[in-house]
Amino acid sequence: MIRPLSIALGLCAGPTQAANFYFCWLGDNGYSMTGEMTVNETALNKPIVTARDVTQFAIAGFRDGQQIGNWDLATKQAGDTWVLHFDPATNSFLTGDALPSGFSQGWNADGTAEDCGAGRFGFNSGNQAQDFCLDGVWIEESGVDPQTTFLVSPVPVDPQCRVYVPTS
Template sequence: MKLTHCAAAAIALTALLFSLPAKAVPISYDISWTGENGYSMTGEFSFDDGNPRKRIKNAGDLLTFSFEGFLNGKSFGSVNLADGLFGTLNFNFDSFFEAFVVGGPSESRGGQLWNTSRQGADCPMPGFGFVSGNLLQGFCIDGVLDPRSTTIPIEESTLTATRRTTTVAVPEPGTLALMGLGLIGLAGVARRRSR
């Protein structure tokens, strides 16, 4: 009878060890965009890989998000979600296909509005934002959509996200648990034979 209790306890312990939730880790991406007339942008964002959504849609889905605008390689501004400076944020990223969703109206699930609103016509003064709508992509700079930065047509979008690869050490807690379970089993068999 004691062996049955020991076996049941060992099985329960093993099941408990293997049922512990896996720890989620952040997935990070680098952002790149090239507009017209020497305008470009770089940035980064990350989200929790335990996020069950296939589409990352807003600030609540993101762990980090920042971007920086350039004109002919010279920075003219940067925005960081951690600084709390954001106006409107409509962020649409498909984590399954690892691509930004573009081509729809900027306020919709098919567009992007980063630190700007109303089709990119309203951003901080001074400051800047990025818009990707159904007609164009470009910067809002100091409260005005800058036509010099826009990429038209949208089919020529260069807005990309490149996943950063990180090596994570994989712990093996199950190996020790199985070895311990085997030793308990051997001890039980040896004890039973000695009677």
């Protein structure tokens, strides 16, 4: 009796909701990044949201306000680095080498930031720095301290990490 009731309630429940987050990162020498991710709402109760909990994700890299590359889950290729750790209690990404792997964020760039691929873009937060990979090359001059925090916002942000204020 309980099982049919559970199944019926499950069928009546609406689709799982999701939470959207927008973020911005300021690197060195005019480099910056904006991004957006959608997280399954049930994952927001976990201590750490990981890549498995993210249903949509996209980043765009900039130099002096001009876009230099982008990467997203929709175009993710086999072998692309995809490591993400987000603390939903503080709305913050883990940074630096907070994990035994040596890097806490790998968005088409591993701890060496040299594996994003020809003609492609990636970002890494590791034990030495947070930095970009562009066209399969580590962009060392983009790097900042590995513990640098990101701006995380409920509304979109621009490459200078300014929050878009809705107008009426």
